[in-house]
Amino acid sequence: MAQQQQHVVRLEKRPVGKPVPGQDLVYQEAPMPSEDDLKDGEVLIKNVYLTLDPAMRGWMMDRKSYMPPVELGAIMRGSSVGQVMASCDSSLQEGDWVLCRIEVGWAEYGIAEASKVTKIDISDDIPASVHLGALGTTGLTAYFGLIEIGQPKEGDTIVVSAAAGATGSMVCQIAKHVFGCRVIGIAGGSEKCQWLIDDLGVDEAIDYKQDEGEDFARALRKACPDGVDIYFDNVGGWILNEVFKQINFKARIVVCGAISGYNNTTPAPGPSAYTQLIITSSRMEGFIVSNYAKRFKEAKEDLTGWLKEGKITYKEDVIHGLSKAPRAFLKLFGEDGGNRGRIIIDIHAEDQD
Amino acid sequence: MAQQQQHVVRLEKRPVGKPVPGQDLVYQEAPMPSEDDLKDGEVLIKNVYLTLDPAMRGWMMDRKSYMPPVELGAIMRGSSVGQVMASCDSSLQEGDWVLCRIEVGWAEYGIAEASKVTKIDISDDIPASVHLGALGTTGLTAYFGLIEIGQPKEGDTIVVSAAAGATGSMVCQIAKHVFGCRVIGIAGGSEKCQWLIDDLGVDEAIDYKQDEGEDFARALRKACPDGVDIYFDNVGGWILNEVFKQINFKARIVVCGAISGYNNTTPAPGPSAYTQLIITSSRMEGFIVSNYAKRFKEAKEDLTGWLKEGKITYKEDVIHGLSKAPRAFLKLFGEDGGNRGRIIIDIHAEDQD
Ligand SMILES: NC(=O)c1ccc[n+]([C@@H]2O[C@H](COP(=O)([O-])OP(=O)(O)OC[C@H]3O[C@@H](n4cnc5c(N)ncnc54)[C@H](OP(=O)(O)O)[C@@H]3O)[C@@H](O)[C@H]2O)c1
Ligand SMILES: NC(=O)c1ccc[n+]([C@@H]2O[C@H](COP(=O)([O-])OP(=O)(O)OC[C@H]3O[C@@H](n4cnc5c(N)ncnc54)[C@H](OP(=O)(O)O)[C@@H]3O)[C@@H](O)[C@H]2O)c1
Numbered sequence: 089m090a091q092q093q094q095h096v097v098r099l100e101k102r103p104v105g106k107p108v109p110g111q112d113l114v115y116q117e118a119p120m121p122s123e124d125d126l127k128d129g130e131v132l133i134k135n136v137y138l139t140l141d142p143a144m145r146g147w148m149m150d151r152k153s154y155m156p157p158v159e160l161g162a163i164m165r166g167s168s169v170g171q172v173m174a175s176c177d178s179s180l181q182e183g184d185w186v187l188c189r190i191e192v193g194w195a196e197y198g199i200a201e202a203s204k205v206t207k208i209d210i211s212d213d214i215p216a217s218v219h220l221g222a223l224g225t226t227g228l229t230a231y232f233g234l235i236e237i238g239q240p241k242e243g244d245t246i247v248v249s250a251a252a253g254a255t256g257s258m259v260c261q262i263a264k265h266v267f268g269c270r271v272i273g274i275a276g277g278s279e280k281c282q283w284l285i286d287d288l289g290v291d292e293a294i295d296y297k298q299d300e301g302e303d304f305a306r307a308l309r310k311a312c313p314d315g316v317d318i319y320f321d322n323v324g325g326w327i328l329n330e331v332f333k334q335i336n337f338k339a340r341i342v343v344c345g346a347i348s349g350y351n352n353t354t355p356a357p358g359p360s361a362y363t364q365l366i367i368t369s370s371r372m373e374g375f376i377v378s379n380y381a382k383r384f385k386e387a388k389e390d391l392t393g394w395l396k397e398g399k400i401t402y403k404e405d406v407i408h409g410l411s412k413a414p415r416a417f418l419k420l421f422g423e424d425g426g427n428r429g430r431i432i433i434d435i436h437a438e439d440q441d
Numbered sequence: 442m443a444q445q446q447q448h449v450v451r452l453e454k455r456p457v458g459k460p461v462p463g464q465d466l467v468y469q470e471a472p473m474p475s476e477d478d479l480k481d482g483e484v485l486i487k488n489v490y491l492t493l494d495p496a497m498r499g500w501m502m503d504r505k506s507y508m509p510p511v512e513l514g515a516i517m518r519g520s521s522v523g524q525v526m527a528s529c530d531s532s533l534q535e536g537d538w539v540l541c542r543i544e545v546g547w548a549e550y551g552i553a554e555a556s557k558v559t560k561i562d563i564s565d566d567i568p569a570s571v572h573l574g575a576l577g578t579t580g581l582t583a584y585f586g587l588i589e590i591g592q593p594k595e596g597d598t599i600v601v602s603a604a605a606g607a608t609g610s611m612v613c614q615i616a617k618h619v620f621g622c623r624v625i626g627i628a629g630g631s632e633k634c635q636w637l638i639d640d641l642g643v644d645e646a647i648d649y650k651q652d653e654g655e656d657f658a659r660a661l662r663k664a665c666p667d668g669v670d671i672y673f674d675n676v677g678g679w680i681l682n683e684v685f686k687q688i689n690f691k692a693r694i695v696v697c698g699a700i701s702g703y704n705n706t707t708p709a710p711g712p713s714a715y716t717q718l719i720i721t722s723s724r725m726e727g728f729i730v731s732n733y734a735k736r737f738k739e740a741k742e743d744l745t746g747w748l749k750e751g752k753i754t755y756k757e758d759v760i761h762g763l764s765k766a767p768r769a770f771l772k773l774f775g776e777d778g779g780n781r782g783r784i785i786i787d788i789h790a791e792d793q794d
Contacts, residue, residue, distance in 0.1 A: 364727075373723070
């Protein structure tokens with residue numbers, strides 16, 4: 089009998105600038121793993137939802153980081169949720185839903201060690217894809233970055249960049265509705281800004297594509313008459329530099345990401361105004377969400393509670409079919425109108441549009 | 442009787458670039474304050490030693506900072522030690538030595554509120570000028586910056602810039618001889634580097650004027666085979682950027698100063714490699730020594746103990762006469778061969794060279 093085929097996306101070349109679909113990230117056929125391949129302790133998984141994340145851009149590069157790079161020719165790494173099709177481990181059985189942090193990646197099917205994946209409960213309230221967003225890395229990143237590094241107090245003024253993005257929108261809501269901060273969101277375009285105000289309840293939104301340079305500084309000053317206590321930064325670049333100029337005594341700058349520079353081929357200039365850290369006795373700190381893995385359980389309980397109480401909501405940008413993933417990845421960097429919420433690839437839904 | 446005259450240095454113009462002696466900082470005659478001018482609670486002080494400090498460059502600028510700028514035409518601000526000539530306060534009497542944080546400044550004589558100055562004990566072990574250096578702002582800056590922000594542990598690798606300077610040399614010694622760190626000092630010129638190794642006992646010294654760019658990166662990698670746990674930064678600029686590239690997980694960057702940019706007329710580029718903070722989950726934090734004023738007493742006790750035990754030593758670059766202060770200030774920025782240790786102006790010693 090001929091070997092059955094599935095589809096995967098491989099990293100075929102290390103991108104220079106934005107990853108080119110079909111050249112750097114290539115959708116192609118591959119042998120389909122089967123029940124017969126399972127070893128003791130392993131499970132066969134049908135991947136259902138894959139999420140795309142700016143951090144993936146870093147994994148495509150051949151450099152030392154908190155994780156080794158994806159090897160050339162390998163299936164692209166990524167977080168997904170899927171269902172167990174067959175199990176050689178007593179902890180999981182057919183039909184169980186599991187969260188795969190990196191075990192299956194950009195593929196329709198895969199085999200994983202049962203101990204490496206996490207069984208999840210799904211319900212009408214909390215569908216499977218939410219474990220890739222509000223209850224997944226996104227929610228956890230917002231939670232630990234804001235709480236552990238940002239240390240919000242009631243009445244603090246917090247500025248959030250990529251505020252309408254997956255992580256940023258969680259940060260805005262937790263800061264506003266759980267901690268009682270004054271929240272200023274920065275996003276590209278008036279539509280996203282309106283959404284921040286109407287749906288998330290932020291106090292002010294600044295459209296960085298509209299207001300640049302001096303205009304941005306003025307808009308920020310107006311939105312933060314008492315200065316900035318916390319800056320949750322997802323983007324870096326000139327926005328970071330401008331925010332630096334308005335930080336308060338003992339401010340906290342949470343360095344979550346620097347997406348504005350991820351596709352640069354030469355390093356972007358750093359924030360020359362970082363010397364504000366001295367004048368204001370402030371702190372700037374980076375983190376990787378996995379540092380807090382031991383506390384994910386408690387964090388998920390909090391996040392689930394806030395979801396159910398309606399303190400936080402989430403938005404998904406669902407893409408139908410794995411074949412569209414390489415192109416959808418570019419939305420994170422503003423292409424095709426940019427992403428609206430967490431990008432979720434509905435892997436097997438090729439024919440839905 | 443004609444009013445007696447003294448000498449002072451005034452800030453006559455806001456410098457653009459390096460402060461020009463005779464134009465920006467002007468040595469001139471001024472009325473000499475007398476006993477008859479004293480109000481209740483005040484003392485008349487003969488200033489004996491004045492120290493010069495890169496932070497003064499910031500005070501000359503008209504911008505919001507942790508202290509208001511020096512006004513144009515005013516006596517330049519600075520720390521000094523002097524002797525009480527006459528007192529209208531019971532806490533101080535003629536002949537007492539006092540530390541004046543900013544009360545007298547660049548002047549031969551001045552009047553201060555007794556409650557604002559600090560009485561100091563001097564001895565053969567601890568001459569008066571040491572209260573401007575090892576036991577003054579310098580020692581305190583090194584102490585709190587290193588201990589509170591750097592959080593050194595035995596065996597940590599610490600890199601110190603402007604390591605042969607006043608603050609840097611204290612940091613090197615405390616890190617090495619009190620905390621047992623591996624210490625790498627960065628300084629300009631082979632003579633300073635040799636001094637760091639021979640007299641201060643650092644493990645390695647790097648001459649940043651000799652080794653730039655790739656050479657510097659290589660020298661740093663060789664000196665820090667296990668990466669950098671703490672960077673105590675006095676200079677900013679390209680050195681900061683290069684050190685960033687070699688920091689370890691959970692590294693601490695103590696932002697004490699950024700002297701390489703103090704005379705810039707346009708902002709120098711910031712450290713583009715600051716994104717290492719994310720990858721390594723590291724922290725970068727600024728401070729102003731006066732934040733810790735409540736703990737100065739305990740810190741001075743520790744510093745005094747370490748001085749007496751020989752764990753730390755200090756070096757002074759003594760300049761004879763207040764008239765030479767405007768020119769001497771430029772040594773901090775490398776002119777006239779640069780400063781060797783803390784610059785101390787022996788105010789009344791005009792004729793000694
Ligand atoms: N430290 C960690 O452990 C950790 C974990 C997860 C994610 N992250 C970081 O968190 C950040 C957000 O990730 P996410 O997954 O939540 O993605 P996301 O925010 O949903 O998507 C990225 C958003 O960034 C904005 N953006 C793109 N290019 C920009 C530019 N040049 N200037 C300003 N904004 C730009 C876009 O929003 P606009 O349309 O508003 O421009 C885009 O929607 C990323 O930097 C990521 O690397 C860090
Ligand atoms: N945060 C606080 O509370 C606080 C308090 C006091 C001082 N400080 C800061 O601490 C730093 C040191 O002050 P200090 O009083 O101890 O002065 P210092 O180190 O005795 O003198 C400054 C030294 O900086 C070095 N330098 C000058 N320009 C440089 C450049 N372009 N690149 C690299 N190095 C350069 C020179 O050493 P080389 O000959 O080796 O180049 C010079 O000797 C300053 O940045 C100051 O602002 C901060």
